[in-house]
Amino acid sequence: MERTTTQTAQIRLALTSQINSGLLQSGMKLPSERELSELFGTTRITIKEALQSLEAEGRIYCEDRRGWFVAPPRLVYNPLYRSHFHEMVERQQRQASTRVLSVRNIVAAPSLCQELELPALSRLFQIRRVRSLDGRVVMFVEHHLKPERFPGILELDLSQSLTGIYQQHYDIHYGRSRFDIVSTAASGEVAQALTLGEGSPILLVSRVNYDQHGAIIDSDHEYWRHDAVRISVDSRPG
Amino acid sequence: MERTTTQTAQIRLALTSQINSGLLQSGMKLPSERELSELFGTTRITIKEALQSLEAEGRIYCEDRRGWFVAPPRLVYNPLYRSHFHEMVERQQRQASTRVLSVRNIVAAPSLCQELELPALSRLFQIRRVRSLDGRVVMFVEHHLKPERFPGILELDLSQSLTGIYQQHYDIHYGRSRFDIVSTAASGEVAQALTLGEGSPILLVSRVNYDQHGAIIDSDHEYWRHDAVRISVDSRPG
DNA sequence: GAGTGGTCTAGACCACTGA
DNA sequence: CAGTGGTCTAGACCACTCT
Numbered sequence: 001m002e003r004t005t006t007q008t009a010q011i012r013l014a015l016t017s018q019i020n021s022g023l024l025q026s027g028m029k030l031p032s033e034r035e036l037s038e039l040f041g042t043t044r045i046t047i048k049e050a051l052q053s054l055e056a057e058g059r060i061y062c063e064d065r066r067g068w069f070v071a072p073p074r075l076v077y078n079p080l081y082r083s084h085f086h087e088m089v090e091r092q093q094r095q096a097s098t099r100v101l102s103v104r105n106i107v108a109a110p111s112l113c114q115e116l117e118l119p120a121l122s123r124l125f126q127i128r129r130v131r132s133l134d135g136r137v138v139m140f141v142e143h144h145l146k147p148e149r150f151p152g153i154l155e156l157d158l159s160q161s162l163t164g165i166y167q168q169h170y171d172i173h174y175g176r177s178r179f180d181i182v183s184t185a186a187s188g189e190v191a192q193a194l195t196l197g198e199g200s201p202i203l204l205v206s207r208v209n210y211d212q213h214g215a216i217i218d219s220d221h222e223y224w225r226h227d228a229v230r231i232s233v234d235s236r237p238g
Numbered sequence: 239m240e241r242t243t244t245q246t247a248q249i250r251l252a253l254t255s256q257i258n259s260g261l262l263q264s265g266m267k268l269p270s271e272r273e274l275s276e277l278f279g280t281t282r283i284t285i286k287e288a289l290q291s292l293e294a295e296g297r298i299y300c301e302d303r304r305g306w307f308v309a310p311p312r313l314v315y316n317p318l319y320r321s322h323f324h325e326m327v328e329r330q331q332r333q334a335s336t337r338v339l340s341v342r343n344i345v346a347a348p349s350l351c352q353e354l355e356l357p358a359l360s361r362l363f364q365i366r367r368v369r370s371l372d373g374r375v376v377m378f379v380e381h382h383l384k385p386e387r388f389p390g391i392l393e394l395d396l397s398q399s400l401t402g403i404y405q406q407h408y409d410i411h412y413g414r415s416r417f418d419i420v421s422t423a424a425s426g427e428v429a430q431a432l433t434l435g436e437g438s439p440i441l442l443v444s445r446v447n448y449d450q451h452g453a454i455i456d457s458d459h460e461y462w463r464h465d466a467v468r469i470s471v472d473s474r475p476g
Numbered sequence: 477g478a479g480t481g482g483t484c485t486a487g488a489c490c491a492c493t494g495a
Numbered sequence: 496c497a498g499t500g501g502t503c504t505a506g507a508c509c510a511c512t513c514t
Contacts, residue, residue, distance in 0.1 A: 006483065009436065032499060043485055045283070048500090053437025056423035065492045065500050074420065080471065181469040182312065183421050183441050185294035197501075198247070199291025201439045201464075203421050226439075231419040233318065233471065244502065270480060281504055286481090303481050303511045435482075480512075486505100493499075 011040050011050035019059060019070055027134075030060065030068040056201065058227035063195045074230040075133055079179045079205055084161040085131055094134055098159045101128040101193065105147070105154070112144055115208060115219055123147055127158055130193050138228035140193040145218040172211050179207040181231060190223045201226045249278050249288035257297060257308055265372075268298065268306040294439065296465035301433045312468040313371055317417045317443055322399040323369055332372055336397045339366040339431065343385070343392070350382055353446060353457055361385055365396055368431050376466035378431040383456040400456075410449050417445040419469060428461045439464045 018024045030051075031039065037047045051068055054060045061071050075092060089096035104126045113120055125145040130137050143162060145153065149170065156165060166172040182204050186196045194202070205222040256262045268289075269277065275285045289306055292298045299309050313330060327334035342364045351358055363383040368375050381400060383391065387408065394403060404410040420442050424434045432440070443460040 008483075012437075034499085043487085044500090045486095046484060049483080053423060056437050056439050057425075058420070058422050062500080065498095066494090067499065176472075178472040179470075181419060182296070182467075183439060183464040184296050185291060187295075199294050201294050201421060226421040229420075231469075232417075234414075234416040246502075272480085281506085282481090283505095284503060287502080300481080303479095304513090305480065478512105478514090481510090483507100483509075485507075488502100488504075490502075491500090493497105495496085495498105 007040070007042055007046055008050045008053065011036075011042075011047065012053055014040075015050070015054060016059065024070050026070050026072045027136075028070050030070070032067065055227070061225065061227055062197065062200070064197055066195070071227045072134060072136070075138070075228060076230050076232050078232050078234070079181075079207060080177055080233055082163060082174050082177055082207070082209065084163055086161065089133060097132045097135075099130050099132075100158050101130060103127050103154050103158060108144070112219070115206075116144065116146070116216055118146075125150060125154060127154075127162075128193075129158070133228060136228075137194055138225045140190050140223040141220055143218055143220045146216070149217055166217075172217060174209055175212045175214060176210040177207065178210075179205055181205050183226070186223065194223065194225055196225070203229060203231075205231070245278070245280055245284055246288045246291065249274075249280075249285065250291055252278075253288070253292060254297065262308050264308050264310045265374075266308050268308070270305065293465070299463065299465055300435065300438070302435055304433070309465045310372060310374070313376070313466060314468050314470050316470050316472070317419075317445060318415055318471055320401060320412050320415055320445070320447065322401055324399065327371060335370045335373075337368050337370075338396045339368060341365050341392050341396060346382070350457070353444075354382065354384070354454055356384075363388060363392060365392075365400075366431075367396070371466060374466075375432055376463045378428050378461040379458055381456055381458045384454070387455055404455075410455060412447055413450045413452060414448040415445065416448075417443055419443050421464070424461065432461065432463055434463070441467060441469075443469070 024030070030036070033044050033047050037044045040047065051060065055062060058074070059071055060068050062068050075089065075094070077088065085098065086096045106124055106126045108118060108122045108124045112124065113122060125147050127143040129141050131139045131141065149172065153165065153169070156169070163174070184202060184204050186194060186200045186202045187198055190202070191198050191200065203224040203226050205224065206219065208219045209217050211217045262268070268274070271282050271285050275282045278285065289298065289300070293300060296312070297309055298306050300306050313327065313332070315326065323336065324334045344362055344364045346356060346360045346362045350362065351360060363385050365381040367379050369377045369379065387410065391403065394407070401412065422440060422442050424432060424438045424440045425436055428440070429436050429438065441462040441464050443462065444457065446457045447455050449455045
């Protein structure tokens with residue numbers, strides 16, 4: 001019995017070339033796992049193995065219980081310029097939308113107190129939103145604002161750009177910017193919001209934002225579908 | 239039959255709390271998949287499922303055919319400051335080492351020509367190295383240099399810092415820096431060099447480097463074990 | 477050579493989505 | 496309701512590492 005490569009590798013290759021050739025286009029649904037396993041004469045577990053490795057590569061993605069789809073091109077994103085999401089997306093000829101999930105006045109968790117240099121048990125405004133690219137949810141974001149700097153903000157329309165609201169209503173402009181990126185896994189609310197399974201790989205971009213005078217104003221935690229984004233930073237070192 | 243959560247989630251939780259409590263310490267080997275499946279009264283596939291989701295989270299990592307280990311803390315890395323790897327690691331009280339895999343004079347692939355703004359079929363020096371953190375291989379890096387700027391460099395000891403060699407032997411200093419980050423999967427040589435299975439998630443950091451006069455001098459592609467690093471950028475916007 | 481993960485088979489039932 | 500992926504069982508052989 002000959003065995004050049006593994007079955008998984010062959011299936012991966014077959015699907016990759018279908019995608020490269022354009023027969024399977026961006027956003028299209030793949031056949032079901034059961035159909036694929038018949039097609040390739042193997043079991044669902046082997047098929048899933050191949051699909052998961054293509055997912056890890058960023059070529060396809062999975063929506064919980066809906067199926068597998070060909071991944072669209074990545075959005076190019078420079079976290080140093082805290083620009084308006086919608087503007088950034090439109091400059092790349094694509095379509096953006098934002099949905100507010102929840103708006104709360106909370107007691108800050110210890111990790112947040114540390115991040116924002118707050119005393120223990122401080123209160124914070126928490127805003128949770130999801131953002132979509134061409135109709136597909138690609139990012140879950142959680143903002144935490146210092147309440148004393150944003151009186152009444154929770155009553156405004158928060159599906160707009162926060163950067164815009166900061167400028168227009170509070171005359172606050174961003175100064176310094178600091179961000180961290182880690183590759184990790186989705187769980188709980190994050191997984192649900194992104195219609196991902198528990199344990200799917202995601203990119204977490206955490207940022208602390210300072211105003212024009214160097215004071216901390218807020219932080220945000222962006223959870224990106226890992227295949228949806230390319231972080232791109234171009235800058236002269238300080 | 240009661241079913242609060244999935245078995246996978248329970249196993250994940252059990253292992254996580256063992257790690258958090260310090261009973262399983264950084265770098266320690268977990269019991270084998272077979273032992274774990276007996277311990278939890280389930281099959282290897284279910285165990286593997288739980289292990290893979292902890293791997294995605296960055297809590298544990300797998301070395302091909304050697305076993306599963308508790309992941310050490312992430313290295314904090316700012317790609318904007320193209321500092322010496324060894325220096326950076328030592329500042330974080332850890333131990334670094336570098337091994338040269340290969341050194342070649344190659345014809346540039348199309349994507350490289352584009353990246354380095356070269357005419358088709360240009361030649362390049364290619365240097366491949368792996369870098370370890372506390373004895374564990376965490377990064378595979380491929381450098382491509384413009385040959386005319388680095389005569390004789392391939393004969394030097396390339397396990398040192400390239401930045402250092404550039405300064406001392408060629409009087410070249412870095413100016414502008416530009417980098418991209420994508421979350422993708424290991425394959426082929428990369429997987430092998432990092433002792434990862436095909437399809438394991440990695441972080442690819444690509445950089446194009448300019449000299450003090452703004453001319454392109456080289457590029458590098460760093461393939462990081464995804465759990466080994468935290469990208470951290472702190473800078474004032476240009 | 478013993479032990480490890482890598483790969484694979486051939487099924488099963490469940491939870492959720494969408495028409 | 497039919498169809499999808501999510502989860503799970505109970506095995507098997509192979510390729511590789513380590514001693």
